[in-house]
Amino acid sequence: MISIIIKSLIIGALGGGAIAAGAARMFHTPKYQSMGAFRTLGELNACEGDPIAHYSFGLGFLFNAAAAVVASGALTQDVLHRVVPNFAAGTLLLGGKKAENTMHDPGKMMVTGALSGAIVVTFLNTLASAIPESLSVIAQEILSPASSMMMKTVMPIIFWMAALDAGKITGIWGTVLGGLAQMIMGNAVPGIVLGILIGQTVEEKGYNQSVKVMITIVVIMFITIAYFRGFFAKLGL
C-alpha cells in the first residue's frame, strides 16, 4: 500500500505537471507546438474564467474515472485529458484572476497541474486497492468476455465501416490492410487504422512523399510481424 502511494504521488506529479504545461501551450497553438486534445482546449475555453465551472467539470470526470478504476484498474484517459487540466486551471483562477495571466501560462499551470495530478492519481489508485479481492474477481470475469467480444468483432467492424464510408480509396486501403492484418496479426483493427490514414491522405493530396514513407513503414512493419509470428513458416516459406 505504501509503495502504491509513493509511486502514485511521483507519477501524478510528473504527469500532471507536464500535461498541464502542455495544455497551457494549447492556447498558443499553432505558433508553438502543444500537447493535449482539441476537445480539452474547447472545454477549457468553455468555462474560462470561472474556477467553479472548471472544478465541477473536472469532478464529473473524476467520478467516471473512479468507477473505471474500481472496476478494472484503468484510470481512463480523462484523468490527464480533463480532470488534471481543469483542476489546475480552476486552482489558478481562484480569487477572480484573469485566464490570460494564469491558465495560459505554462509555468503556473505546471505547478498546480503537478499538485492536482499527485492528489488525483493517488486518490484513485488507493481507492481501487481498497476494493476486496472477491469483487475485483467478479469484475474481471465480467469484463474479460465483454472486451474479447469488443476486440474480436465489434472494433474491426466499426473501423471497417468508418473506412468504407470515407471514400473509395480509403475503403480499398482499409479493406486490404485490414484483411492482411487479421491474417498476420490476428486482429484487423491496426491494418484498418493505417489504411484509413493512407487512404485519406491519398484522396486529399495524392501519393506524396509522406504517404510513400508511411507505406514503406507499414510494409516493413507487416513483414517483420509476419516473420516473428511465424506466418511465413505457416505458408511453408
Add this chain to the structure above:
Amino acid sequence: MENKEGTMTGKSAALLLTDKIFPLLVAVACAAIFAGTHMYVVHGVGAFNEIFVVQMLDEGLNGGDFAAAAGFATGFLIARVLEGPLVGLLDIGGSLMTGVGIGIPAMMLAAGFTGPINNFPLALLTGGIIGLIIGIVIILVRKLMPEGISASGTGVMMGAGNATGRFLGPLIILSAIQYGIPSGLGAIIGAAIFYKLDRHIAGGAILGAMILAGLVQMFV
C-alpha cells in the same frame, strides 16, 4: 523567447513555450504514463487509459499474445506523431497514453523484455527516453515536413475510436447477464442509473454487477 506575448507575464512562461522545452514536457509526461503501466502490471491499478484499451494489454498479460495491443496502439502512435506537428497539437490520448502507455509495453513484453515494465525507476527512465525521442521527432517533422499526412484521416479514425467506447456499456451488460442473474440485474440497474445521471453506462454496469453479485456471494 524574444517576442514576448503581451498577455503573458513572467520569464518562466516564455521559456516554457519554446520548441526546445517541448521534448522535455513529452518526456516527463511519457515517464509518468509508462510508469502508470508499470503500476497496472505490478499492482493491478493505475494505467492511464480506457477500460477496453487496458483490457487489450490484459489479454496479452494473461494469454501471452500481445499482437492486438501492440498493433492497435502503435498504429495510433504513428498516426498521432505524424499529425501532431501538422496541426500544432499533439493528441496525448492516442500518442502517449495509448501508444507509449500500451503499445510500446506490449511490444516489449511480447519480446520478453520485462525489466523496464516491472521495475519502477527503470519504467520512469524508459518512458522518459521514449518521450524525449517522440518530442524531438515531432519538432523535427514540424520544421522539415510542413506538408504531412491528411488530418481528415485521423478524424475518421477518432470518430471510429469514440464509437468503439460506446459499445462497451451494452457489451458489459450482456456479459454480466451471462455471468449470473445477480450480476446481470446489478448491471442493468447500474447502467440505467448512470444513464439517467449522464455518465458512461459502462461504469454503472460494472459497478452494479460487482455490488449485487458481491452481496449475493456474501449472503448465499
